[in-house]
Amino acid sequence: MMKKNIIIVTLIITVLILPSLLYALETAPRISDREIVERLARLEEGQKSLRSEMNSRFNDLRSEMNARFQGVDQRFEGVHQRFDTLQWMLGLFITIVLVILGFVLRMQWQMQRRQTRIETSLEAYKDELAFIKGLIEKLLPPKGVL
Numbered sequence: 001m002m003k004k005n006i007i008i009v010t011l012i013i014t015v016l017i018l019p020s021l022l023y024a025l026e027t028a029p030r031i032s033d034r035e036i037v038e039r040l041a042r043l044e045e046g047q048k049s050l051r052s053e054m055n056s057r058f059n060d061l062r063s064e065m066n067a068r069f070q071g072v073d074q075r076f077e078g079v080h081q082r083f084d085t086l087q088w089m090l091g092l093f094i095t096i097v098l099v100i101l102g103f104v105l106r107m108q109w110q111m112q113r114r115q116t117r118i119e120t121s122l123e124a125y126k127d128e129l130a131f132i133k134g135l136i137e138k139l140l141p142p143k144g145v146l
Helices: 002-024 033-139
Strands: none
Touching: none
8 A cells, every 4th residue: 555655646746747847948949040140240250359359468468578578688687797797706816816825835935945955054064063073072081081
């Protein structure tokens, strides 16, 4: 019995709801060829106006981008000038350092040469003093004599 009731309720719902769903569909009116051609012509005109508007926008953007790139080029020119100045200053600094290093090395070489001459003369004085000491020892009387 329960199955029978369910089937009856389902049939009643189907009979009541299905026709209302069919009335929800709307039939489209027929469009003539002339209306189609007119609408296509309007679409083409709209496309042309959109193209011209887009071209003008692109040209505006292009000119704006060119102006921005010129500004960037000017900034890079400023950076380039700064690097030129930095390169010149670095070259001057390296030159000064090399000149000072040359003077220091020359002074060290001269001092080394002078030290070598003094050591040579001291060796000669040492030999002479040893010779004189030997002569004095020979001229002194032996220890037990005086």
